[in-house]
Every structure is written in C-alpha cells, then in structure tokens.
Amino acid sequence: xxxxxxxxxxxxxxxxxxxxxxxxxxxxxxxxxxxxxxxxxxxxxxxxxxxxxxxxxxxxxxxxxxxxxxxxxxxxxxxxxxxxxxxxxxxxxxxxxxxxxxxxxxxxxxxxxxxxxxxxxxxxxxxxxxxxxxxxxxxxxxxxxxxxxxxxxxxxxxxxxxxxxxxxxxxxxxxxxxxxxxxxxxxxxxxxxxxxxxxxxxxxxxxxxxxxxxxxxxxxxxxxxxxxxxxxxxxxxxxxxxxxxxxxxxxxxxxxxxxxxxxxxxxxxxxxxxxxxxxxxxxxxxxxxxxxxxxxxxxxxxxxxxxxxxxxxxxxxxxxxxxxxxxxxxxxxxxxxxxxxxxxxxxxxxxxxxxxxxxxxxxxxxxxxxxxxxxxxxxxxxxxxxxxxxxxxxxxxxxxxxxxxxxxxxxxxxxxxxxxxxxxxxxxxxxxxxxxxxxxxxxxxxxxxxxxxxxxxxxxxxxxxxxxxxxxxxxxxxxxxx
Amino acid sequence: xxxxxxxxxxxxxxxxxxxxxxxxxxxxxxxxxxxxxxxxxxxxxxxxxxxxxxxxxxxxxxxxxxxxxxxxxxxxxxxxxxxxxxxxxxxxxxxxxxxxxxxxxxxxxxxxxxxxxxxxxxxxxxxxxxxxxxxxxxxxxxxxxxxxxxxxxxxxxxxxxxxxxxxxxxxxxxxxxxxxxxxxxxxxxxxxxxxxxxxxxxxxxxxxxxxxxxxxxxxxxxxxxxxxxxxxxxxxxxxxxxxxxxxxxxxxxxxxxxxxxxxxxxxxxxxxxxxxxxxxxxxxxxxxxxxxxxxxxxxxxxxxxxxxxxxxxxxxxxxxxxxxxxxxxxxxxxxxxxxxxxxxxxxxxxxxxxxxxxxxxxxxxxxxxxxxxxxxxxxxxxxxxxxxxxxxxxxxxxxxxxxxxxxxxxxxxxxxxxxxxxxxxxxxxxxxxxxxxxxxxxxxxxxxxxxxxxxxxxxxxxxxxxxxxxxxxxxxxxxxxx
Numbered sequence: 001x002x003x004x005x006x007x008x009x010x011x012x013x014x015x016x017x018x019x020x021x022x023x024x025x026x027x028x029x030x031x032x033x034x035x036x037x038x039x040x041x042x043x044x045x046x047x048x049x050x051x052x053x054x055x056x057x058x059x060x061x062x063x064x065x066x067x068x069x070x071x072x073x074x075x076x077x078x079x080x081x082x083x084x085x086x087x088x089x090x091x092x093x094x095x096x097x098x099x100x101x102x103x104x105x106x107x108x109x110x111x112x113x114x115x116x117x118x119x120x121x122x123x124x125x126x127x128x129x130x131x132x133x134x135x136x137x138x139x140x141x142x143x144x145x146x147x148x149x150x151x152x153x154x155x156x157x158x159x160x161x162x163x164x165x166x167x168x169x170x171x172x173x174x175x176x177x178x179x180x181x182x183x184x185x186x187x188x189x190x191x192x193x194x195x196x197x198x199x200x201x202x203x204x205x206x207x208x209x210x211x212x213x214x215x216x217x218x219x220x221x222x223x224x225x226x227x228x229x230x231x232x233x234x235x236x237x238x239x240x241x242x243x244x245x246x247x248x249x250x251x252x253x254x255x256x257x258x259x260x261x262x263x264x265x266x267x268x269x270x271x272x273x274x275x276x277x278x279x280x281x282x283x284x285x286x287x288x289x290x291x292x293x294x295x296x297x298x299x300x301x302x303x304x305x306x307x308x309x310x311x312x313x314x315x316x317x318x319x320x321x322x323x324x325x326x327x328x329x330x331x332x333x334x335x336x337x338x339x340x341x342x343x344x345x346x347x348x349x350x351x352x353x354x355x356x357x358x359x360x361x362x363x364x365x366x367x368x369x370x371x372x373x374x375x376x377x378x379x380x381x382x383x384x385x386x387x388x389x390x391x392x393x394x395x396x397x398x399x400x401x402x403x404x405x406x407x408x409x410x411x412x413x414x415x416x417x418x419x420x421x422x423x424x425x426x427x428x429x430x431x432x433x434x435x436x437x438x439x440x441x442x443x444x445x446x447x448x449x450x451x452x453x454x455x456x457x458x459x460x461x462x463x464x465x466x467x468x469x470x471x472x473x474x475x476x477x478x479x480x481x482x
Numbered sequence: 483x484x485x486x487x488x489x490x491x492x493x494x495x496x497x498x499x500x501x502x503x504x505x506x507x508x509x510x511x512x513x514x515x516x517x518x519x520x521x522x523x524x525x526x527x528x529x530x531x532x533x534x535x536x537x538x539x540x541x542x543x544x545x546x547x548x549x550x551x552x553x554x555x556x557x558x559x560x561x562x563x564x565x566x567x568x569x570x571x572x573x574x575x576x577x578x579x580x581x582x583x584x585x586x587x588x589x590x591x592x593x594x595x596x597x598x599x600x601x602x603x604x605x606x607x608x609x610x611x612x613x614x615x616x617x618x619x620x621x622x623x624x625x626x627x628x629x630x631x632x633x634x635x636x637x638x639x640x641x642x643x644x645x646x647x648x649x650x651x652x653x654x655x656x657x658x659x660x661x662x663x664x665x666x667x668x669x670x671x672x673x674x675x676x677x678x679x680x681x682x683x684x685x686x687x688x689x690x691x692x693x694x695x696x697x698x699x700x701x702x703x704x705x706x707x708x709x710x711x712x713x714x715x716x717x718x719x720x721x722x723x724x725x726x727x728x729x730x731x732x733x734x735x736x737x738x739x740x741x742x743x744x745x746x747x748x749x750x751x752x753x754x755x756x757x758x759x760x761x762x763x764x765x766x767x768x769x770x771x772x773x774x775x776x777x778x779x780x781x782x783x784x785x786x787x788x789x790x791x792x793x794x795x796x797x798x799x800x801x802x803x804x805x806x807x808x809x810x811x812x813x814x815x816x817x818x819x820x821x822x823x824x825x826x827x828x829x830x831x832x833x834x835x836x837x838x839x840x841x842x843x844x845x846x847x848x849x850x851x852x853x854x855x856x857x858x859x860x861x862x863x864x865x866x867x868x869x870x871x872x873x874x875x876x877x878x879x880x881x882x883x884x885x886x887x888x889x890x891x892x893x894x895x896x897x898x899x900x901x902x903x904x905x906x907x908x909x910x911x912x913x914x915x916x917x918x919x920x921x922x923x924x925x926x927x928x929x930x931x932x933x934x935x936x937x938x939x940x941x942x943x944x945x946x947x948x949x950x951x952x953x954x955x956x957x958x959x960x961x962x963x964x
Contacts, residue, residue: 037557039557039561042558044557047552071529072529073526075525076558076627095587098586100596102580103579104580161558
C-alpha cells in the first residue's frame with residue numbers, strides 16, 4: 001500500500017511523553033500493522049502486522065510440537081447449553097458472547113455461541129476420545145479465531161475478535177497436570193524472553209483474577225514502556241472441574257474409572273500489542289530481529305541512472321548473500337528519495353538499515369544503521385555478512401537488556417498505602433498482601449491497580465498488608481494493566 | 483488416541499465396490515482424520531487430518547508468496563448490509579448464512595453474518611487502501627474459517643464450517659486481472675498435480691455454475707475413485723462488479739479515476755476429501771509422500787527383550803539418518819504386536835513401512851513395504867537412505883500416473899443422449915453442448931450430471947448438442963460431482 005506510506009511519510013508520531021495512548025495508536029497505524037474494521041470492535045490485521053504474527057506462530061508451534069502437542073481443529077460454534085455446564089465458566093463468559101440465532105434462513109432450535117474459548121466444545125469431544133489411561137496424556141493445540149464482545153477495544157490489545165492458540169490437555173494424575181501447566185507457562189516465558197526480547201515475571205493469579213473454571217491460573221507479566229503491565233500468556237490448571245462437567249473419564253491402571261486432570265493455556269495477537277509497547281520509541285516500532293518480517297532493509301542510493309544501477313546491483317548482491325544465510329532481507333528499490341524510505345523503515349522497526357551509495361561503492365563498504373541505538377557504522381564489504389548477523393544478535397540481546405533495565409528502574413517495594421498510590425503510577429509495586437479478596441478489591445477500586453501475580457520462587461518476608469495492615473509474609477506485584 | 487486405534491484395528495473398512503460412500507466414511511473415521519461434532523454440520527479435524535492440512539497450507543502458502551501475495555486477516559463478521567451490495571452475490575449466499583443477532587447480552591442494531599466468503603468485507607476495506615495506480619496490484623490472501631449452512635454434510639467434502647484460503651486481488655487493467663486469475667488457477671493445478679498427485683482438468687465454469695458475483699469462474703476438476711468429479715479449486719475473474727459496489731477506485735496514470743479489476747480464488751479442507759477419494763483403496767488411505775505426516779514408519783520387531791532392544795536401536799538409527807535428509811519418519815515402538823501396527827499404518831496411508839527384526843539385523847538389511855503397490859523389498863543397510871528417498875519419489879509419481887490412467891479409462895466421448903445417461907455413471911463424458919442454460923439444466927434434472935467445465939485449449943470439433951441436437955462446436959465435460 002505505497003500510497004498510504006507516502007502519506008504517512010508526512011505524518012509525525014505523537015511522542016510517548018505527550019500521550020502514550022495516542023503514540024500507540026499512531027505506531028499501529030503508521031507501521032501499517034492493523035486498523036479498525038467496519039465491524040464494531042473487530043480489527044483488520046494488515047500484511048505487516050500479520051507477518052509478525054506468522055513469525056510468532058511458527059516459533060511457538062515448534063515449541064509446542066517439541067512437547068508432543070498435536071494441532072487439531074474444533075468447531076467455531078458452541079451449543080449454548082455446553083457453556084452452562086461448568087458454573088463458573090458460564091458466569092465468566094456468558095456476558096461477552098456473540099450468539100447465532102438464525103442460520104440457513106431459519107431460527108435455530110438452540111442458539112449457538114461463537115467460541116469465546118473452547119474448553120466446553122473440546123472436552124465434550126475428549127470425553128469420547130479417552131477410554132483408558134493408555135490414551136493419556138492427550139495433548140491438543142488449536143490455532144483459531146476467538147470472539148469476546150468487548151465494550152472498549154484497542155487494536156491488538158483488546159478486540160472483539162482476535163487470533164490465538166489454545167492448548168488443551170488431559171492427564172492421568174494431578175501432579176502431571178500441574179507440572180504440565182507450569183511447563184507450558186515456561187514455554188511462554190522462554191518465547192517472551194528469547195524471541196520477543198521481553199523479560200517477564202512468571203507467577204500465579206489471585207483467585208479473583210483466575211480463569212473462569214480453573215483451579216489455578218499461572219501467568220507471565222510484562223512491563224510496557226509506560227510502566228503498565230501486560231499479561232503476556234496464561235496457563236490454567238483446571239483440576240477436574242471440566243472433567244466432571246463433561247465426563248472426561250478414563251479407566252486407570254488400577255481398574256478404577258477416574259476423571260482426567262486438565263490444563264489449558266493460550267497466547268494471542270495481543271502479544272503484538274505487547275511487542276509494540278515493550279520496545280517502541282518516538283520514531284515508531286522497534287522489532288527484535290527474531291520477529292522482524294524484514295531483518296535488514298537495503299537502500300540503494302544514487303543520483304544518475306548509472307549510480308542507481310550500480311548501487312542497486314550491489315544491494316541485490318548483498319541481499320542474495322544474506323538470504324543464503326537465512327537473513328530476511330528486502331531491497332527497497334522504489335523510485336522514492338532515500339529520506340522518506342529511511343523514515344518509513346524506521347517507523348516499521350526494521351532492525352538494520354544498509355545504505356549503499358556511490359561513495360560506499362568506491363570504498364567497497366556500506367553504511368549500516370541500527371534501529372535500536374541509531375548507531376551508524378561503516379562496514380567493509382569483506383566480512384560484511386557475518387558482521388550483519390552479529391549486529392542482529394546484538395540487537396536481539398540489547399532489546400532484552402534494555403527492557404529488563406527499564407523494568408528494574410520501574411519496580412519499587414512499598415508497603416505504605418499512601419506512597420503506593422503515587423508509586424503505582426508507571427511502576428510495578430512489590431507489596432505485602434494479606435490474601436483477602438476484599439483488600440484486593442479495595443485497592444483496585446481506589447487506585448485502578450490490580451495484583452498482576454504472586455511471583456514464583458519468592459522468599460517470604462514478614463510485613464503488613466498494604467491495605468489492612470494485617471501481618472503477612474506474602475508479597476505480590478501490583479500494577480496498572482492493559 | 484491409542485485406545486481408539488486398538489478398537490479400529492479390529493474393524494474392517496467397507497470395500498469400495500460394496501458402498502463407496504460407506505468406504506469414504508470408514509476411511510475418514512479409521513484413519514482418524516475427522517469426525518462429526520456435536521454442532522450440526524461442523525466437523526472436528528483430528529490431529530492426523532490436521533497434519534495433512536498443515537502440509538497443504540505450507541506448500542500453498544509458499545506458492546502464493548512466490549507470486550508476491552501477502553497474508554492478512556479480516557473480520558469473521560460481515561454487516562448484513564454489505565452482503566447485499568452486490569446483487570448476484572447476496573442472491574447466491576443469503577440462503578446459507580449463519581447470523582449473529584445478539585452479542586454482549588444485547589440485540590444488535592444490525593445483524594452480523596458469519597463470513598461465507600470475504601469479498602464484501604475485504605473490498606470495503608480495499609476501497610480505503612487504494613488511491614492511485616501505484617498502489618496496484620494489491621495481492622492479499624487470508625487463511626480462515628468459513629461458515630455456509632449446508633443441509634446435507636459429509637466430512638471434509640461439505641461441512642457447515644470449513645477451513646480455507648481466499649486470495650483477493652485488485653489490478654489496474656482487465657487484462658492483468660484476467661491473467662492473474664488464470665495464473666492462480668495454474669498454481670492450484672500445479673499443487674494438485676505435483677503435491678497431491680492428482681491430475682486435474684483446468685477450464686471455465688458455465689454461467690450457471692459461476693461464483694455469485696463473478697464475471698467468469700475458472701476451476702480445476704479432479705476425478706475421484708468412483709468416477710465422480712470433485713471441484714478442487716476455483717479462481718474468479720470478478721471484473722468490476724464488486725469494485726463498483728464497494729467503490730474500489732484508483733487514480734490512473736492518465737489522471738482519470740477508474741474502478742479496479744478484481745480476482746478471488748480459493749481452496750479448502752475439501753481437498754483432503756479429494757485426496758482420500760483420488761488415491762484410497764480398500765485397505766484405507768493412500769497418501770502421496772509430499773502430504774504424508776509420516777512418510778516412513780519403522781516397526782521394530784522382536785520376541786525377546788534383547789531382540790526388541792536391538793531392533794529398536796537400529797530403527798532409531800535409521801530414523802535419525804532419514805530425518806537428517808528431511809524425511810518425515812516415525813518409529814512405532816508401542817507395546818503392540820506387529821500385525822495391528824501394519825494394519826493401522828496401512829489404514830493411515832503411510833507411503834513406506836520398514837520392518838526390522840532379528841533376521842534383518844543378522845543380514846544387515848531391512849524389509850520395506852510400499853503402500854501404493856504393496857511391493858515388499860529387502861534392502862541392504864548400505865545405501866538404504868538413498869533407496870528410501872528414491873522409493874518415496876517413485877510413489878509420488880506412481881500415484882499421479884495411476885490416477886491419470888484411471889481418469890483416462892473413465893473418460894468417454896458421447897453425443898447420443900441415451901448412451902450418455904448410461905456412460906455418465908462413473909465417467910467423465912466429453913460431449914457437445916449448444917451453450918444454452920436450458921439444455922444444461924435439463925441434463926442436470928434428468929441425469930444429475932453437471933457440466934464440470936469447458937476445458938481450456940480444446941480444439942473445436944463440429945457436432946450436435948447432447949440434449950437439443952443443435953449444431954455446435956463446443957465440447958464440455960459432464961459428470962456427476964461431489
């Protein structure tokens with residue numbers, strides 16, 4: 001969509017310090033990632049945004065398969081009665097479902113709900129797939145679209161329809177299910193850190209933030225560029241709640257019929273919103289190389305036709321060499337001036353830009369510019385490919401370190417509620433909590449901050465509940481969240 | 483789902499000659515590809531069936547990207563009013579849509595249709611993406627789920643919900659759009675022939691079989707094992723019909739505002755049904771190696787624990803070597819007797835089975851069995867990997883040749899209507915047709931055979947219309963179809 005790009009080239013991105021929310025919207029629009037559709041709350045994921053999702057999918061899918069998880073596909077529609085079988089589940093999801101009442105020109109006998117998540121439809125089917133302990137574990141994943149009727153929507157972060165994967169497993173024992181729930185959370189943690197270059201805090205959700213129908217919900221929480229939290233993945237230990245509701249039973253080795261122990265876990269296109277907010281700057285998107293549709297963009301520069309041809313030919317030569325090494329590279333030979341091209345690829349977060357002009361050709365060198373640090377560096381053609389690969393590695397690491405340092409700078413330990421109210425603006429706050437849902441609700445009501453998670457592996461330190469001052473050794477993370 | 487497999491191991495598949503439809507149902511069930519879901523007309527695609535779809539997706543996606551087509555994602559829901567903007571389109575699709583009337587606990591102001599195809603929602607968006615001829619061509623593809631309320635459903639072949647890809651493009655000129663429509667049909671033809679090992683006849687649909695809203699519909703038609711036809715892919719030249727309805731306009735190089743010329747094209751999970759029926763035999767599924775989740779299954783055989791261990795260790799060694807060469811291989815070490823394992827993998831259509839037992843170990847050889855020909859062959863360990871790869875190539879080619887020979891045997895040229903009525907049972911019939919929709923409708927009414935296509939590149943031969951005997955030189959293919 002070059003015309004749009006030309007137009008965007010003129011437009012500035014609102015600085016983050018001025019209006020973070022505007023900045024986010026500008027980046028999504030100007031990096032051509034997504035836009036609002038004519039259908040309320042639904043987005044159009046544009047090619048550049050979708051290419052990032054494809055890279056996420058490819059990486060995650062391989063990680064799931066390495067855990068022996070198999071992909072399958074279940075119906076989009078769920079009979080309304082299925083949703084009602086697990087009491088907490090229906091309570092959580094009923095208010096936000098879209099309902100098909102008519103089809104094929106007729107009123108349906110039973111309305112069909114457009115899946116807001118697939119526990120119910122899948123587990124009804126699982127109950128017929130599983131007979132014996134030999135059928136376990138059953139490890140299934142689905143890549144699908146999901147619909148939850150949201151009142152206030154934001155591109156990628158909260159939309160009526162979104163894309164996700166949902167893993168659903170059945171195990172023989174409680175221990176095995178619990179272990180698998182945590183293993184999948186760790187898959188998400190590794191993906192966030194190694195691929196998205198975002199440090200995350202793994203932990204457990206409080207009861208009030210738990211998935212509707214789960215026994216325990218685990219999550220990874222990431223810090224965005226404004227100090228707010230984004231839940232970047234969840235993994236639920238479902239216990240036997242759904243198994244009992246849907247009859248997911250098996251004959252165990254001891255000859256007894258038992259209910260299966262279940263888990264479910266998911267991440268969605270929301271991660272793209274997290275990626276934008278974790279790394280983006282006032283010039284636009286900043287992509288970690290592992291998720292960049294173009295890791296390198298080469299811009300040939302020249303005034304005379306001969307110069308243009310010479311630099312384009314060199315650009316193509318270097319691009320071919322990079323491609324051979326598995327680098328995703330694009331040569332931008334459009335008939336535009338270099339300035340707007342630099343601007344556009346900066347906005348789109350391309351990790352490395354290479355400029356090749358007559359001077360570079362004469363010196364057998366190229367100019368490279370890193371998106372993360374804006375560092376310019378002249379590199380000789382000799383050893384160029386290895387040097388570029390090395391820079392890409394450095395950018396991947398640097399983005400992670402930068403995000404980690406930012407989070408550390410914006411993490412405070414507070415037990416005084418008055419100070420908390422101030423500190424929770426733009427920070428993660430480690431604070432003592434007595435464990436009561438009331439205190440949690442009061443803090444939320446008065447500050448809009450929620451308990452993001454009870455972090456794993458935390459040494460218990462004696463202290464007093466932030467809200468009620470009762471003695472407790474439980475420390476949790478409070479933050480405002482997306 | 484091993485328990486199901488054990489159970490299936492006891493079950494026989496209905497022979498094709500006895501009841502082709504039963505045979506199909508048995509193969510889908512016993513090869514564990516898909517099953518009916520609790521939601522009327524919707525299927526569950528099981529892991530083995532989904533793995534085949536993933537292989538199809540991967541191959542097709544690369545072919546689309548090689549044509550510079552970009553993936554994107556558009557909303558599942560379409561405002562009812564959008565569907566109505568193109569008169570023929572709404573007439574074609576309105577009777578089979580599912581409609582969301584309520585969401586978020588409220589009645590919607592305007593009902594939302596669950597996409598039966600995405601022309602309308604996409605082109606409304608395209609109208610805002612395209613400004614100038616420089617924005618063209620716009621080449622977009624979407625992988626998505628689709629809902630069409632079908633009365634009579636059959637797994638993979640016709641289901642209320644199915645998975646597909648839909649390509650949608652906008653071009654500057656009529657010629658370019660026409661050329662692209664045919665190029666994409668040719669992509670489908672190549673995929674069918676090279677990957678699915680199914681010969682297809684590319685051609686044009688008659689007006690009455692044209693896509694609702696298109697100017698011309700091109701298709702590839704494949705012959706199934708019962709001599710019936712399956713439409714295996716379509717590509718539509720949309721002309722400016724939708725462009726006018728949705729305002730897809732651009733400023734051309736000559737300074738004039740013009741409507742874009744559009745195409746759309748798609749294939750779906752229906753192809754899996756075609757794959758089953760093109761190659762399957764009375765023992766079950768027969769997969770071309772390029773679409774086999776496991777191209778080779780190795781079955782270690784032994785009676786004593788030492789024998790078992792030795793053959794398993796050799797099986798793993800060979801599997802590792804094959805994997806290194808990019809062969810998809812599985813070692814079946816389950817604690818089951820070899821017989822049921824052979825039976826199971828045969829049903830699942832695995833191209834090559836390797837058996838390794840004590841005798842083979844002693845002789846430094848293995849036993850190989852081809853699924854397509856049942857040929858057994860002892861191969862020495864030396865040169866084994868190359869030999870297996872060679873066998874896989876042979877199977878891929880043989881399946882295509884077999885299917886081609888079958889089609890040729892079942893293609894007849896007839897102009898006598900009485901003879902036609904008999905011959906059209908289980909054959910493709912090349913017959914003269916005057917071009918009138920009335921004759922076409924009468925033949926359909928009286929014989930249930932339809933004109934599958936007007937094949938490309940056919941020499942015009944003088945003759946008389948099958949039905950009305952009027953003089954004509956147009957020859958078309960009639961057949962009964964899925």
